[in-house]
Amino acid sequence: MASTAATVIVASMSLGGCVSTTSTSEVDSSQMSSSVDTDVRRRARIRLELAANYLQGGQPAVALDEVRQAISLDSSFVDAYHLRGLIYMQMNDLNQAEDSLNRAQSMRPNDPDIMHNLGWLLCEKQQFAKAEALFDQALAVPTYQGGNKTQMSKGICLVRAGKPDQAEPILMRAYELDAGNPIIGYEVAKLKFDKGDLKRAQFYVRRVNNGNYATAESLWLGIKIERGLGDPVAARQLADQLRKRFPDSKQMLAYERGAFNE
CATH class of the missing domain: 1.25.40.10 (Tetratricopeptide repeat domain)
Known part of the structure; x- marks a missing residue:
């Protein structure tokens, strides 16, 4: 079925387009308590970059270990929980993925990338109404750069929910843009x-x-x-x-x- 291929590709796109180890939403160095804290975040960031590379290279188990080390270094590193959620999604452990993405969103509630990925996860779990709400929240963020990806995912999710008439104009608009x-x-x-x-x-x-x-x-x-x-x-x-x-x-x-x- 179409949804199988779409799931894999959209998840991959979410990794490439949403995970950033240099997120502007992170706490900046002026808010850190000391240079020691800055060094801890730097080392955690290196681990996260390695994790992202391993995940892109098809080694989710190794990526997960790197993320765990990043979190052990810095338990406040939101992007680490975000990436951990995507790793669990690739491993098809949707409950663990949801826990990680919920943790990331609780720490950074207005991040549209996290909303997008959590929305896609809930679509995978057939929680369609919650997924659509998260997609809409992401799209409402004025500075969000991934709107077309989220429109596409919303349209696919509406198809899965048995609402093709609602999905069609959304997907057609996404097609016009890409x-x-x-x-x-x-x-x-x-x-x-x-x-x-x-x-x-x-x-x-x-x-x-x-x-x-x-x-x-x-x-x-x-x-x-x-x-x-x-x-x-x-x-x-x-x-x-x-x-x-x-x-x-x-x-x-x-x-x-x-x-x-x-």
């Missing part, structure tokens, strides 16, 4: 497909599948759209890509079974 984003492109294509608008669905999914970020989900959607439009040649070409790039995917298995309506 037409090259493959997650948004896929989600818009899926919405159009589900509504029976196959020509518009074809337009959006082709842009995804012709780029560098095609997934098993987007190729499978493309196959179903081309079949629906009566173009077996295009459908076979997409199936060849699916077989070559994602031979063990559940989408490839569905194609081989002919399960086009599942």
Whole structure:
């Protein structure tokens, strides 16, 4: 399903776009009690940078250990709890992730990045109303730079909540602002497909599948759209890509079974 791919990519985007070891929201050095405190924060920051690098490199367990060391050095380091929440999300430990993100938000309640990540986590846990409220709170922060990402996540969450009509204008607006984003492109294509608008669905999914970020989900959607439009040649070409790039995917298995309506 689409949501599986979207979950992974959005979580990764949240890490890249939200975690900063030089956050302007942190307590500055003038508020620290001594140069010793400043040195402690510096060492904790180094640990956090290592943790972020390990997480980006696909080593969440090592990243978690680095974050623990950062927190042991400086238990007031908000970004460490924030990153710990993202690590637990990648490890699919959603309860621990929620605890960490709640801790971060309690320490810095007006941080829109934390609101975004906590909102996405609650969407993963199917707490849709709470997730939407957090997305809206993040979007209401005048200085927030990640609004389009949050609009996208809100739209995806509304789709999951069974509210495609509310999701569509949000995702279309996000697409207008970032037409090259493959997650948004896929989600818009899926919405159009589900509504029976196959020509518009074809337009959006082709842009995804012709780029560098095609997934098993987007190729499978493309196959179903081309079949629906009566173009077996295009459908076979997409199936060849699916077989070559994602031979063990559940989408490839569905194609081989002919399960086009599942």
